Amino acid sequence: MNVPLLDLKAQHGAIRDAVVPRLMELAESQQFILGKPVQELETRIAELSRARFGVGVASGTDALLVPLKALDLKPGDEVITTPFTFFATAGAIHNAGGTPVFVDVEPRTWNIDPAAVEAAITPRTRAIMPVHLFGQMAAMERLLPLAERRGIPLVEDAAQAIGARRKVGGQWRMAGELGAVTGFSFFPSKNLGGWGDGGMVVANDQAMADRVRSLRTHGGARQYYHDEVGINSRLDALQAVVLLAKLPYLASWSAARRANAGRYARMLGGLSAVCPPVTDPANEHIFHQYVIECDRRDELLAHLKAKDIGCAVYYPLALHLQPCFRFLGYKPGAFPVAEAATGRVLALPVYPELTEAQQQYVVDTIRGFYGK
Numbered sequence: 001m002n003v004p005l006l007d008l009k010a011q012h013g014a015i016r017d018a019v020v021p022r023l024m025e026l027a028e029s030q031q032f033i034l035g036k037p038v039q040e041l042e043t044r045i046a047e048l049s050r051a052r053f054g055v056g057v058a059s060g061t062d063a064l065l066v067p068l069k070a071l072d073l074k075p076g077d078e079v080i081t082t083p084f085t086f087f088a089t090a091g092a093i094h095n096a097g098g099t100p101v102f103v104d105v106e107p108r109t110w111n112i113d114p115a116a117v118e119a120a121i122t123p124r125t126r127a128i129m130p131v132h133l134f135g136q137m138a139a140m141e142r143l144l145p146l147a148e149r150r151g152i153p154l155v156e157d158a159a160q161a162i163g164a165r166r167k168v169g170g171q172w173r174m175a176g177e178l179g180a181v182t183g184f185s186f187f188p189s190k191n192l193g194g195w196g197d198g199g200m201v202v203a204n205d206q207a208m209a210d211r212v213r214s215l216r217t218h219g220g221a222r223q224y225y226h227d228e229v230g231i232n233s234r235l236d237a238l239q240a241v242v243l244l245a246k247l248p249y250l251a252s253w254s255a256a257r258r259a260n261a262g263r264y265a266r267m268l269g270g271l272s273a274v275c276p277p278v279t280d281p282a283n284e285h286i287f288h289q290y291v292i293e294c295d296r297r298d299e300l301l302a303h304l305k306a307k308d309i310g311c312a313v314y315y316p317l318a319l320h321l322q323p324c325f326r327f328l329g330y331k332p333g334a335f336p337v338a339e340a341a342t343g344r345v346l347a348l349p350v351y352p353e354l355t356e357a358q359q360q361y362v363v364d365t366i367r368g369f370y371g372k
């Protein structure tokens with residue numbers, strides 16, 4: 001049986017009829033840059049994340065880079081983040097002119113450890129950047145007071161967590177609701193994915209939203225007049241049309257991923273070599289990825305691939321050990337939790353259309369590998 005890591009063709013059937021006529025309308029209008037579909041999507045994503053403003057940009061990477069540029073980082077300014085994330089998190093800090101300061105993650109969720117964040121704050125700290133890894137939110141209720149007390153903005157990397165929420169003080173709070181500014185990604189494999197690159201910044205502060213809007217169009221609110229040097233990072237109208245057609249399905253797709261995760265946890269019960277992902281009880285996880293911790297990870301990965309099962313390692317090398325960040329001076333052993341995770345994590349298929357029979361095949365194949 002073939003079980004891909006992700007099956008976007010299965011999803012496409014559900015939205016084809018909604019999306020194709022709107023794309024043809026757009027083709028007739030020949031209005032491809034920003035415009036009404038992008039504005040509508042900005043409003044919808046801001047509503048979803050209970051933020052006041054949305055600004056569409058060209059990728060999830062730019063949805064981090066542009067707000068960081070808006071912080072006017074000077075050489076030596078520090079942004080605290082996690083080393084166990086996709087490269088773009090730290091790449092954006094560097095490209096915005098800041099210095100990434102890594103701290104370790106918590107063992108069960110692999111989200112940034114608030115105690116380690118507190119210990120790393122210095123007079124040069126200009127932002128704290130949690131990542132809501134694999135689709136569950138970081139401990140915002142512990143990070144927010146640290147940031148607010150010192151007037152440091154929280155920049156949420158919610159690239160993997162659109163629609164995720166967390167109970168804070170007894171109330172559900174959305175990814176993007178609590179931070180000063182947040183970046184989402186619409187990379188095709190995301191829970192809400194476009195037909196190419198795309199991203200969205202959400203913010204509650206009018207000044208931040210205006211600044212991001214200006215920076216995404218070469219730093220000018222008025223065409224051909226430039227208050228500062230920005231970049232070209234606009235969301236295509238074509239992507240907005242696709243994303244608007246998919247958006248009504250997002251909650252049910254994420255619920256189906258959660259149901260699949262629950263089924264895996266039951267099927268994997270009693271297998272001591274495998275630890276299913278742990279959801280913090282405060283979180284509603286959207287399972288962008290279903291990541292197990294396992295013994296003999298690389299051998300298991302090869303075995304699953306040989307049996308036609310898609311799986312992947314997110315992430316094999318922590319960011320503080322990447323060659324490009326050697327100049328920062330971190331050594332192996334600096335962040336034991338993150339480094340241990342890089343050797344033991346494995347993402348299994350969890351996409352919404354996955355069938356019970358496919359999941360059973362994945363789990364039987366894992367059990368076969370361990371001889372259990």
Ligand SMILES: Cc1ncc(COP(=O)(O)O)c(C=O)c1O
Pocket residue numbers: 059060061062085086088089131157159160185186187197198199
């Ligand atoms: C945690 C995280 N941050 C940032 C990004 C960057 O998003 P994009 O690929 O849309 O540029 C991603 C995308 O994979 C991500 O997973």
